[in-house]
């Protein structure tokens with residue numbers, strides 16, 4: 001009974017302390033509140049980012065003005081206390097850290113890698129992986145397409161970075177990496193821990209649950225990366241060149257397996273690539289429709305929908321539609337990719353997948369392409385997403401290879417959920433890996 005009472009007393013004390021803390025942070029933030037929705041009663045905007053004004057940008061011009069032209073003031077990252085002090089005290093998650101020494105070194109290393117990517121050194125490896133992907137899709141009739149796409153994207157990055165090729169998707173290292181990334185992302189979410197809301201609780205000593213959770217994750221992640229780096233450095237794992245050799249000896253899929261997604265892409269690939277060979281990066285400049293599909297994919301369902309938060313390091317005033325807005329130092333700024341890429345003033349029928357919106361009347365790419373899919377600005381003086389050269393090559397070769405091989409269309413089997421013919425599904429469930437008993441898109445040969 002005494003124990004129970006003690007729990008109540010502790011809980012009440014924590015609640016009281018918490019109340020005082022929240023009230024304090026609301027009073028501090030009210031002095032310079034930016035325009036925006038009012039907060040929740042009592043808690044204010046505490047569940048967003050305690051005490052910091054948050055700006056959401058949904059207009060490409062404004063995003064460029066603030067995050068690119070003024071990137072010297074708007075390129076820091078907000079601190080998530082639980083990540084900074086528990087999950088990642090050494091700041092190895094440099095993409096989410098401020099521009100410190102680790103960030104600088106990591107960016108330098110990545111820039112070096114990307115120079116090799118730009119020079120085409122990873123292309124054979126990427127082409128080999130894309131070919132393996134279509135053979136997996138062919139093998140099971142596309143039944144597990146979500147897993148195959150997952151595999152190919154992970155294996156491409158891991159082969160290039162650590163020489164860790166994952167041909168089946170069932171490799172234990174791959175599973176461990178995916179699980180670690182998922183756990184890292186879960187713990188990096190601002191709502192993942194009470195530490196982000198009531199950081200004063202950290203004065204409680206001992207093995208508190210948030211400490212145990214963070215330490216367990218750190219140990220697991222450190223062990224994993226030690227192993228990957230040791231393998232890569234020892235040469236135990238095969239590097240890019242081995243995959244280049246493997247690719248050149250790989251059999252081609254049979255010509256009659258080759259079908260194409262739609263009239264435009266088929267005609268284009270037919271004319272340029274033909275039936276006797278696979279598409280390769282050399283074809284890229286002559287396949288504008290495939291390029292348009294890459295662009296429309298990045299626009300229609302951007303991978304990072306909300307964008308990655310930036311933090312300002314100085315006060316500034318921004319003008320938008322004739323009004324001036326004060327952005328105090330320390331503000332959190334999101335350029336919301338989804339809103340920007342679905343801006344109805346820029347994209348007619350914005351939720352339809354229409355690659356030809358990027359083509360002119362002669363079916364060539366329109367000039368002046370801009371995307372927010374990779375974020376904005378510069379960190380350590382380099383374009384913020386350093387992975388762009390690798391990412392856009394990965395997308396291109398996979399799309400080209402799948403278009404060359406398959407005829408992608410709506411299934412003529414009934415939808416297992418409704419028993420009716422498949423309908424175009426614009427919702428995200430069409431892309432969910434959780435759909436088990438039937439998939440909305442099937443491949444036909």
Ligand code: HEM
Pocket residue numbers: 094095096107110157302303304307308309310372373374375376377379384385386387388390391392
């Ligand atoms: C389609 C694939 C990809 C998409 C959509 C994407 C998107 C993004 C976005 C939106 C950001 C945040 C930009 C900002 O702060 O405004 C970012 C940053 C970053 N990306 Fe990518 N990315 C992709 C692929 C890659 C790849 C393959 C790499 C591997 C090298 C990579 C490495 C990074 C890193 C390290 C950062 C943080 C850089 C920093 O904060 O200094 N990305 N990416």
